[in-house]
Amino acid sequence: MKMRFLAVSTALAAATALTGCSLAGAGGGTQKVTLWLMKGSASEEFIGRFTSSFEKEHPGVDLEVKIQEWKGIGDKVNAVLAGQSQESADVIEVGNTQVAQYVEGGGVSELTLEALREWDGKDWLKGLSEPGKVRGAQFGVPWYAANRVVIYNKDLFANAGVKAPIKTRQEWIQATQKLDKGPQQGIYLAGQNWYVLAGFVWDEGGELAVESSGQWLGTLDEEKAMAGMEFYKQLQALGDGPKDADEETPPQSDVFARGGIAQIIAPPGQAAAIEAANPELKGKLGFFPIPGKTADKVGSVFTGGSDLIIPEKTKQRKHAVDVITALVSEKWQTELARTMSYVPNKTTLAHVVEGNDGATAMAPGAAQGRATPQSPRWAEVEAKNPIKPFMTAVLTGQNPETAAKAASDTISKVLSSDR
Template structure:
């Protein structure tokens, strides 16, 4: 497998330099424009306008231009900026947290290790955001915000079943769901191929989707701990009528929940708005709780979605680009973004700022336990082929779990270890 040699800043270098590797530490001279690319839907218009005005007041001479980008086709646009073939320019770019490794392999990213150690409270970063932004010990992506799955539940159905408090452990969860699964009522609607949920169960068991050894990635779904996670998924999925051969969007699980006869789904809290739009009678009757863990002392592991911020090496205004990131990850703007957009802030010591927002408040405990997919530049190819989905369907339809897992693991190994 080809390996890109990455130049790393070291702690020793930090003692003698004020910026990242091969970068100037001085202030950007004169009046100039700094361009920030944000993804559509990541921040409200009010947040963007207020942040822009504040930043420009605090940095006289800087014209901050925010350009909104679509997710479709964004990879090619970012790569074009990084390799210098784009007619557009960007000084700071928002990217999906699991995309950073791809851009590092492509080349053209500015290392941000030193800034992260000094100014951005990196010790408290959510691991599900920070770890994907780090490659070979160097930080390229700076955590911005997170969102993760919780259990969305129908309060009336819980009350009718005599369940007075959300479950705290897997065992309590299964017992409660068994009570809720009766007649035409589903204890939980869990599609058979919701592999992000499965990943959390696997991590809870101490398993992995894939592991890296001596630079080689190997699929790990056929290991006993991963199979234990799949077994729990199977037990839970059986307490409803979710399809065994489709994912959570086929049909959209929020629409199924909106019919009023499903007690629970596993989704991001933002889907509550979709449920209420489809069935206004459920407004005020929807609750949230963290996905339960194996023990009551901590919630279950979850896949952390969200965004990191990167700086292209080709920026002509690195100092100002760093200042933009410093502002965006500051407590003031993390608080404003989290409260405005119902996100989880980028670090654990800010979880309290979403208190009172029921959805975000219940995401925060899971986010503290959150993980990301294997940090391989080729993981996107795994998701495109997605051997995990047929593995799940095979197990749920009675096929041999070990054999199905071995088939999926072999595919993962082949894709992650191949040269392009």
């Protein structure tokens, strides 16, 4: 997972103070356990409360929490897993889609039995648990999730006579057409927002890639995937989003904050950035799940978030398991979700974010959320990202079949070629 769409603005200021530092427990325990968390994932207050509680419940253990930057984290984690780092970690937070590549590199402890006996993994969000599973064994333990919703301007909706929430794709298109009048944009959707496209592809029953007899094949050129792209094109045309750039070029929250845009598709945490850029929008932003093809099921979404792993080389495996047990407990899942506006790691805990409009809008999508193909080489696909030029080609009137075939061929080559 790339954290660019998971940044929760309310946490960034607190987390910045932690950069390069560690929050060691004050218990003076005789056994130190080190937990690596990523910058912005949890607030300083949450970490402090968790550390104090854990040390109190585990006498003799000194819990040290170290905050890590996302930039360059892959090399640091791989060094720890290989036992070639001067630093150590007993529990490491990783992006949910990163688990497979770390497992392929070696050094990640299997946690299948603990998942069954200690953590009741049957109710985990699939978008977190499935990427954490490799060849049927559980290595990554779901910690928290976040996904995209529709963020809308309540005033513009009211002025156009549009009522939220919108339940179906057809209603969404009709409402967005009403909102797309004159200088006002019905929706701002950048042409290369491929995470959003993935949801539309999944709604149609398509896939980005599939594995067959040990070989991965790109499938954007299949009929169902093409139908997802066609809906994206229809929706994208109801605004002035750039056809040749993604949602960060420029940042869509900044564009939305200027006013005159009725909707964007983004994690609800971006609302804080919008309000910071334009305080006049405070209290005027609403949220609803991405509409599905029918009213009885919300749209498919890519589930971003984090899993927890334990290095095989840890000398504190028992205590590392204890740390994860605490972090995934109902108590601390509730605290984290309410503090950070996340979706908890289990479908059975969705109720704990009631009252938080953004998190509540995320929960239905998270319950059926998906992740990228479970290939350890998917990160290489994202580095080349043939999906983006495919989208631009379709949006600019080029032959969709030709563009899709080219993207699929590149995905197949990257995922299945010899290293």
